[in-house]
Structure formats: structure tokens, C-alpha cells
Amino acid sequence: xxxxxxxxxxxxxxxxxxxxxxxxxxxxxxxxxxxxxxxxxxxxxxxxxxxxxxxxxxxxxxxxxxxxxxxxxxxxxxxxxxxxxxxxxxxxxxxxxxxxxxxxxxxxxxxxxxxxxxxxxxxxxxxxxxxxxxxxxxxxxxxxxxxxxxxxxxxxxxxxxxxxxxxxxxxxxxxxxxxxxxxxxxxxxxxxxxxxxxxxxxxxxxxxxxxxxxxxxxxxxxxxxxxxxxxxxxxxxxxxxxxxxxxxxxxxxxxxxxxxxxxxxxxxxxxxxxxxxx
Amino acid sequence: xxxxxxxxxxxxxxxxxxxxxxxxxxxxxxxxxxxxxxxxxxxxxxxxxxxxxxxxxxxxxxxxxxxxxxxxxxxxxxxxxxxxxxxxxxxxxxxxxxxxxxxxxxxx
Numbered sequence: 001x002x003x004x005x006x007x008x009x010x011x012x013x014x015x016x017x018x019x020x021x022x023x024x025x026x027x028x029x030x031x032x033x034x035x036x037x038x039x040x041x042x043x044x045x046x047x048x049x050x051x052x053x054x055x056x057x058x059x060x061x062x063x064x065x066x067x068x069x070x071x072x073x074x075x076x077x078x079x080x081x082x083x084x085x086x087x088x089x090x091x092x093x094x095x096x097x098x099x100x101x102x103x104x105x106x107x108x109x110x111x112x113x114x115x116x117x118x119x120x121x122x123x124x125x126x127x128x129x130x131x132x133x134x135x136x137x138x139x140x141x142x143x144x145x146x147x148x149x150x151x152x153x154x155x156x157x158x159x160x161x162x163x164x165x166x167x168x169x170x171x172x173x174x175x176x177x178x179x180x181x182x183x184x185x186x187x188x189x190x191x192x193x194x195x196x197x198x199x200x201x202x203x204x205x206x207x208x209x210x211x212x213x214x215x216x217x218x219x220x221x222x223x224x225x226x227x228x229x230x231x232x233x234x235x236x237x238x239x240x241x242x243x244x245x246x247x248x249x250x251x252x253x254x255x256x257x258x259x260x261x262x263x264x265x266x267x268x269x270x271x272x273x274x275x276x277x278x
Numbered sequence: 279x280x281x282x283x284x285x286x287x288x289x290x291x292x293x294x295x296x297x298x299x300x301x302x303x304x305x306x307x308x309x310x311x312x313x314x315x316x317x318x319x320x321x322x323x324x325x326x327x328x329x330x331x332x333x334x335x336x337x338x339x340x341x342x343x344x345x346x347x348x349x350x351x352x353x354x355x356x357x358x359x360x361x362x363x364x365x366x367x368x369x370x371x372x373x374x375x376x377x378x379x380x381x382x383x384x385x386x
Contacts, residue, residue, distance in 0.1 A: 062291045065324055080330050167364075225370070229377045231361060238361045243370040255369075255376035262380045263287035267333035271289035 003178055004151050009185055012151035013192035020092040022050055026085050030133050031196060037081055044072050044088060053091040054084065057275040061087075086121075086135055090114060091276050093139060097146055103157045104149055108233065111278050113139050115232030118269040119223035122261050127251055129219060137202035137220050140195070144186025144203065145170075148178065164237055171207050183207055209247045218247035230262060232269050284340040285384070287333055290326040295319045301335040347386060354381040 004012060019027075022043045029040070044050055051072055058075040059068055061083075069075050076084055090110075099106045117138030124134035149156040155177050163173040171181035186203040195203075198216045205217030206224055225243040227233070285300040295318055303312045303326065311329070312322070318336070326334065342350070358381065362374045 060291075061289065062324075062327060064291050064293055064295075065327075066320060067324075078324075078327060080328070083330070083332075225373065228361065229373050231357070239364060240362050240370065240373070242365075243367065243373060245367055245369040248369045255372040256379075259376040259380050262377070263335070263384065264333040267287040267289055271292060271332070 002152065003155055006180055006184065006188065009147065009151055009188050010192065013147055013189045016147060016150055016189070017096055019193055020047075020050075020096050022047060022088055023092045023096075026089050027136060027195060027199070029085075030130070030136060037076065040081065040085065041072060041076065044084075049095070050088060050092060053095065054088055056277070057087045057091060058084075060275040060277075061271060082132065085132070086117075086272075087275065089136065090117070090139060090272070094276060094278055097143075099146065099149065101149075101153060101157070103160055104153075106146065107278055108235070109142055109145055111273065112227065112233040112235075113142055114272055114276070114278070115227035115230075115269055116141055116220065116223045118232070118265055118272060119226045119230075120219055122265050122268070123219055123223055123226070123251075123253070123258070126258065126261065127219070127253070129215060133196075133198055133216060134219055134223075137199045137216050138223055140186075140190070140199060141203050141206045141220050141224065142182060142186065143189050144182030144184065147185045147189045148174065148182055152178070167237070167239070169207070169239075169241055181207070207241065209244055215251070218244070218251050221247050222251060222253060226265075230266060232266070282340040283337040285335050286338045287335050290323050290331055290334050293318055293323055293334060293336055295323065297336040297338070299334065300337045303331060303334055305329070350385045351382055354378075354385050 025040070025043045044054060054072060054075055055069055058079060062069060062078060069078060079087075094107075094110045097106055117135045120134035120138035121131045124131040145156070156174075159170065159173040159177040162168070162176065163170040166173070171183060174181040183204050183206060187200055190200040190203050198214070201212055201214035202216040202220040205212035205214050206220045209217045209221040221244060225241055228238055228240045231238055297318050299312055299314050299316045299318065302310050302314050305311050311326075311331070316322070355378070358374065358378050362370070366374070
């Protein structure tokens, strides 16, 4: 059983499927004031598989209405660029990285990541942070698990089994098997994919944010805990992780006040999950 | 006898024409787009989707009896005890209390 070192993990990161072109574009567009609808529509329309998934999702989101969505243009008019971007980003990631084996399912990972992304978006809207950056960071926060599983399936399954059997956090079980965890592995993959620094920090910080001083890191950490608290992925062995008091204080989160948005988070998550078919 | 109703939060695209709004719908600036009590029709639901409204609170019939509600509340409490097991701190306890309050309120 070979455990790759962190240096070797970088090589594995280069061997993983690359990010779909449209995902790369959407992530660059987060910080680009010149990004425009026409370019986004061009990226979407150049990939028939993405158009097909977008139409399926758009028709699911509007299932209560009488009219059907037949083109990407109609979907843009009805749902707006922000929701289209979120749908395209999530569906492209879910389908590109659809890995599974006995004991590991990327579908479960993406369901959880979608839950964290939804919490992160609503939390960002309420705290004045960048909601698109928050959503994207939430969606990508666990990509380190994909890298560790791909690079070394058997030890990763061993860590998962230990996490379940001993009821300890997965990142602790990973450290006992690998000597590092999916936060560190995710940081390596995010650097290899040349993701923006904010997203790299959020991935690295999402379980233990206090040493990072990253706003988005704090936000994704809190969203991780909230998605578990609201049972969004409904895992049988679900347990709410340790929640940093400092991260909550820095972001000014008051739970009695923010609980007014819990029902909205659940509705938005359900809508999105059904639309993506995960 | 009037049919009992409960509040359900759902995406406008998954609402059904004829449902009544339980709470007003506000835009991002806090202005009222639709007031509580509005009966939703297809045109209104489509306009809400176009405006980027992602969740609404509507009234739905509640056919549960008192015993069923009590069982559901007990299940909710047990589940929250289960998912919040293990060591905690003040922030996590506050989150637990907020989720418990929310679950009981939406189950009743």
C-alpha cells in the first residue's frame, strides 16, 4: 500500500482530468469586470453536453410552470446569468468528476459540497461578502478528497472506514493514514488548477480556519458546519464538526438571527439538488 | 371545519398555482414585492423566477393529527442530539439551539 508524499501528490494532481473549460471561464469571471454574458453564452453553447444539462436543470427549476425551456437563451432570460452560472458550474464539476468505488461515492461528496455552497451563498448575501466567490469556494472545498482517492484509493478507503468506525472527523482519520488531510491535498490541487488565492485559502482553511485569517475561509468553515447542522446531505453518520468561535465572531454570525434563513437554505438546496439530479 | 394549514418554504418553480403566500416576498433592498395572503398564479410564479426570487413561504394543507406531530417532534429532537454528539463550545451550542428551535417551529 503506497502512500504518496505531498510532493508526489502534486504529480497526481497534474494527472487528474482538468477543469472543464466553462468552469475555468466562470472562475476567472469571478474577478473580471469585463466578463460578459455573450462570452458565457458562447462557452456554454460550444459544449452540447453542457447545454443539455443546463436545459434539464432549467426545466426542473421551472417544473411548476407550463412552458418548457428549449434553448440556453431562453434559460438565460428566465433564470438570469447568476443562476445559470451556478447551475453550469455545479453540473460541469459533478459530471467531470463522477468517481465511485465500493465505500466512496463522488455523488455523496458533491451533494455535501452543494449544501456547503448553498449555505455559503446565503451567508455571504447576509454578511456582505462576494456571494459568487462563496458559492464557488463551497462547491470546491472538498476536492482534496477526489485527489487523495484518485492517487491512493485503498488508503483513502481505509481513512473513510476509520472515520466511520471510530466516529472521528475524516480529516483526522486521513492524517493518521496519510500524514496529511484533504484540506492540504485540496490546496495542492487548487494550486495545480491555478485557482484564485481566495479559493485556495478557503479550501485549505475549511476545517481549521483560525490560523489563516481568510474571510472566505471562515465563511466556508461556518457553512461546512451549518450544512451538517441542517442535515442537508442526510448522511446516516452525520456529525456537526467543531465550529470555530473566532470564525463566527470575525464574520459577525449570530445564530438566533441567522436562523431566519434556514428554511430558505433548505428550499434552495433542494431545488438545486433536484435540478442537478444528485 | 376549516382545514389546518402549515407553512412550507419552497422554490417558486416548485410551487403550485393556487397556493397562498404565508409571508411577504421582499426584494434585495427589503421592498415588498408581494404581501402575505397573495394567491399565486402561473404568471406571478414566473415573474418571481425572473426576478431571481429563489425561495417563498406558502401555506399547504396539514392533515397530521396531534399524535403524529408529537412523534415528529420527538424524532427531530433525537436526530439533533445525534448529529450534535461529541464535545462542543459556545458557538456550536448556539448553532444547535438555533437549529432545534427552527426544527420544532417548522414541525408544529
